[in-house]
Amino acid sequence: MTYYQFGLFIPRMLQVRDSIGLGNGYSFGNDFYPIWLAACELRARHSDVYSDRMTREIQTGIFGHPLEPGNKLNLPSDYRQYSYPAFTNLLFWPAAFLDFPRLRIILALLFPGLTALSTWMWVKALRWPTDGVWTAVFIILTISSYQLLEAFFALQPGVLVGFLLAAAALALRRGRLMLAGALCGLTLIKPQVTVLAVAYLLLWSFSRRTRARFWQGFLLVSGTLMLCSLLIWPGWVGEWLGVLFRYRSYARPPLVSLILGSTFLAYAATLITASMIAVSAIIIWKNRLANQDTIMFWFTLSFLLAITTVVLMPGQAMYDHFVLIPGILLLVKYRTQFRAKGRVQRILVLIGAITLFWPWFSSFALVTLRPLFQPATFYSVSVFALPIRNVASLPFAIVALLAWNWKDVPEISGRVQSTTPVVPMP
Numbered sequence: 001m002t003y004y005q006f007g008l009f010i011p012r013m014l015q016v017r018d019s020i021g022l023g024n025g026y027s028f029g030n031d032f033y034p035i036w037l038a039a040c041e042l043r044a045r046h047s048d049v050y051s052d053r054m055t056r057e058i059q060t061g062i063f064g065h066p067l068e069p070g071n072k073l074n075l076p077s078d079y080r081q082y083s084y085p086a087f088t089n090l091l092f093w094p095a096a097f098l099d100f101p102r103l104r105i106i107l108a109l110l111f112p113g114l115t116a117l118s119t120w121m122w123v124k125a126l127r128w129p130t131d132g133v134w135t136a137v138f139i140i141l142t143i144s145s146y147q148l149l150e151a152f153f154a155l156q157p158g159v160l161v162g163f164l165l166a167a168a169a170l171a172l173r174r175g176r177l178m179l180a181g182a183l184c185g186l187t188l189i190k191p192q193v194t195v196l197a198v199a200y201l202l203l204w205s206f207s208r209r210t211r212a213r214f215w216q217g218f219l220l221v222s223g224t225l226m227l228c229s230l231l232i233w234p235g236w237v238g239e240w241l242g243v244l245f246r247y248r249s250y251a252r253p254p255l256v257s258l259i260l261g262s263t264f265l266a267y268a269a270t271l272i273t274a275s276m277i278a279v280s281a282i283i284i285w286k287n288r289l290a291n292q293d294t295i296m297f298w299f300t301l302s303f304l305l306a307i308t309t310v311v312l313m314p315g316q317a318m319y320d321h322f323v324l325i326p327g328i329l330l331l332v333k334y335r336t337q338f339r340a341k342g343r344v345q346r347i348l349v350l351i352g353a354i355t356l357f358w359p360w361f362s363s364f365a366l367v368t369l370r371p372l373f374q375p376a377t378f379y380s381v382s383v384f385a386l387p388i389r390n391v392a393s394l395p396f397a398i399v400a401l402l403a404w405n406w407k408d409v410p411e412i413s414g415r416v417q418s419t420t421p422v423v424p425m426p
Contacts, residue, residue, distance in 0.1 A: 001144050001145070001146065001359055001363045001364075001387065002144050002149060003363075003367060004366065004387055005146065005149040005150070005153070005363075006153070008367075008384075009384075009388075010027075010153060012379065012384070013027075021064075022063045022064065023064070024063070024064025024065070025060070025061055025062040025063045025064040026061055026062055026100065027062075028108075028154075029100065029103075029104035029107070029108075029154065029155040030062045030154055030155075031151075031154040031155055031156045031157065031319075032103075032104065032107060032154075032155035032156070032157060033061050033062055033100060034058045034080065034082050034083075034084070035084065035088060035089075035092050035095065036092070036095050036096070036103060037054070037057060037061060038054070038084075038088070038089045038092075039089055039092050039093045039094075039095045039096040040096040041054065042089045042090070042093050042096065042232075043096040046233070048233065048239070049082045049086065049089060049233075049236075050081065050239040050242075050243055054081075054082055055078055055080070055081040055082070058080050058081070058082065059079070059080055061100075062080055067079055075250065076246075076249065076250050078246055079250055081243055081246070081247075082243070083240075083243050083244065083247055084157075084189055084190070085188065085191070085229070085236075086229040086232070086233050086236035086240065087188075087189075087225035087226060087228065087229040088157075088189045089229075090225060090228055090229060090232075091186070091189065108152065111151070111152050111155065111159045112143050112148075112152060114159060114160065114163040115142060115148055115152075115159060115162065115163070115322070116142070116143060117163065118162050118163045118165075118166035119138050119139045119142045119143075119166075119325060120135060121167055121169065121170040122166050122169060122170075122326050122329055123135055123138065124170055124173070125169040125170045125172070125173045126326065126329055126330060126333060127173070128329065138329070141360075142322075142325065145359065146359045146387065146388050146391055147318045147319055147321045147322065147391065148319070150318060151319035151320075151322075154319065156319040156320075157189060157190065158190055158317075158320045158322065159322070160189075161189065161190045161193050161320075162320075162322040162325075164183045164184075164186050165184070165187055165193075165197070165323070167183050168180040168181075168184045168187070169301070169326070172201075172292050173292060173293075177205070177211060177212075177213040177214040178213040178216060178217035179217065180201075180214055180217065181201075181205070181213065181214040181216060181217025181218035181219075181220075181221070182217040182220065184197075184198050184201060184214075184217075185217070185218045185220070185221030185222035186221060188222055192308075192312050192313060192314075193308065193313065193320050193323060194305075194308075195308070195312065196280050196284075196304040196305070196307060196312070197301055197304050197305050197308070197323075199284060200283075200284045200287075200288075200300060200301065200304055201214060201218075202214075202215055202218065203284055203285070203288045204287075204288050204289075204297075206288075207288045207289055208289070251314045251316065252314050252315030252316045253314070253315055254273065254310065254312060254313060254314065254315060255309065255311075255313070255315050255392055256269050256272050256273055256276070256310050257269035257270075257273065257315070258315035258392070259396075272311075273311045276307055276310065276311050277307075277311060279307075280304055280307050283300055283303065284300075287300040295330075295334075295409055296409055296410065298326065298330065299330060299402070299406070299409050302326040302327035302330050303327065303399075303406070305323040305324070305326065306323070306324055306327045306395060306398045306399045306402055309321055309323060309324060309395040310395050310399055315392070318392070321394065321395060324394065324395060324398050327398045327401075327402055328398060330402075331352070331398070331401055331402070331405075334405075335349070337408065344404070345405070348397075348401050348404055351397055351400075352397040352398065352400075352401050355390055355393050355394050356394060358387070358389075358390050359388060359390075362386045362387045363387035366383070366384075366387060
């Protein structure tokens with residue numbers, strides 16, 4: 001999979017970009033380039049990062065020149081406009097002390113390490129007593145997935161959000177609520193990724209006094225970032241919301257709209273999205289009292305993260321699907337309990353497993369059989385895109401499996417608690 005991504009897919013993509021005159025910029029690291037440029041602006045003169053001038057500079061760095069109306073990709077003139085909250089600049093201002101070519105090499109080494117550490121932290125947070133070999137297997141599969149390989153090449157800041165989210169989960173498990181809240185506050189650099197999870201954790205924290213340190217830590221960090229950014233750029237919130245509104249005009253819609261929009265009635269995707277958000281709200285309310293040591297708490301958190309990938313994230317944001325990791329780990333951890341539910345469960349598991357492992361198996365087959373294909377056939381979309389054809393289906397498979405097994409969670413939780421030895425107090 002790694003060879004397919006870096007040895008075949010990306011070179012082909014760069015060749016296509018070069019053929020249409022968009023190959024003279026920073027393809028490697030293009031997602032982090034706007035943040036680096038904004039950090040340089042902050043260091044230099046505190047200028048408006050949402051301005052048209054800034055957008056043209058970003059486009060020049062990524063494509064080699066600003067995008068003009070009527071370009072070959074028919075992209076709008078504000079494509080790749082800076083879309084992060086202004087306080088992101090405050091967090092990444094040290095990046096301005098390095099030139100971008102050197103910075104992207106450092107980040108290319110750092111991001112896989114952070115992803116490996118994130119996977120390890122999720123294993124620990126879910127209290128899965130695996131040995132070192134299985135933990136290594138999980139890490140290798142994660143960092144060699146198409147989603148993360150794409151994130152590593154683009155230097156997608158979502159990798160940092162994934163690390164912060166995993167660290168917050170481990171802090172919650174260990175009862176360090178202030179730290180967990182502070183880390184969740186930092187994830188707001190990409191609020192669409194963690195909005196449902198953070199909403200649940202905040203309500204969970206408000207529900208009992210003993211959990212107050214979570215919302216206090218969250219408010220301390222998020223409030224400080226907001227206040228400092230407003231002092232530097234007083235009008236940034238309105239500008240940022242305007243950018244997000246325009247972003248919808250050229251970004252792909254969420255997966256549920258992307259997949260259903262061309263097949264069903266125009267309002268079907270909207271209805272399903274509203275229904276899933278309503279279900280999320282009900283789940284958040286019903287499980288607000290769940291203790292962080294229970295399976296229900298982690299099942300709820302994982303389910304909300306999986307729903308986020310389907311209804312809130314842009315359709316092209318496959319690199320943010322790292323939030324599926326806890327859901328996948330939970331399904332694998334309790335696979336023996338879930339597997340006993342009958343034919344429907346087995347079919348769902350089979351579909352989920354095929355969807356999950358298809359990219360690795362198909363890329364291996366494609367690379368192995370490559371000498372048998374003519375170049376024109378090998379690079380045709382029907383053949384060349386086989387390893388990534390079903391990547392968008394994985395979130396739906398995880399959501400379906402978590403939803404189908406939802407009613408068994410209390411029973412599994414009861415069995416786990418009944419088999420846990422009780423240690424008498426001295």
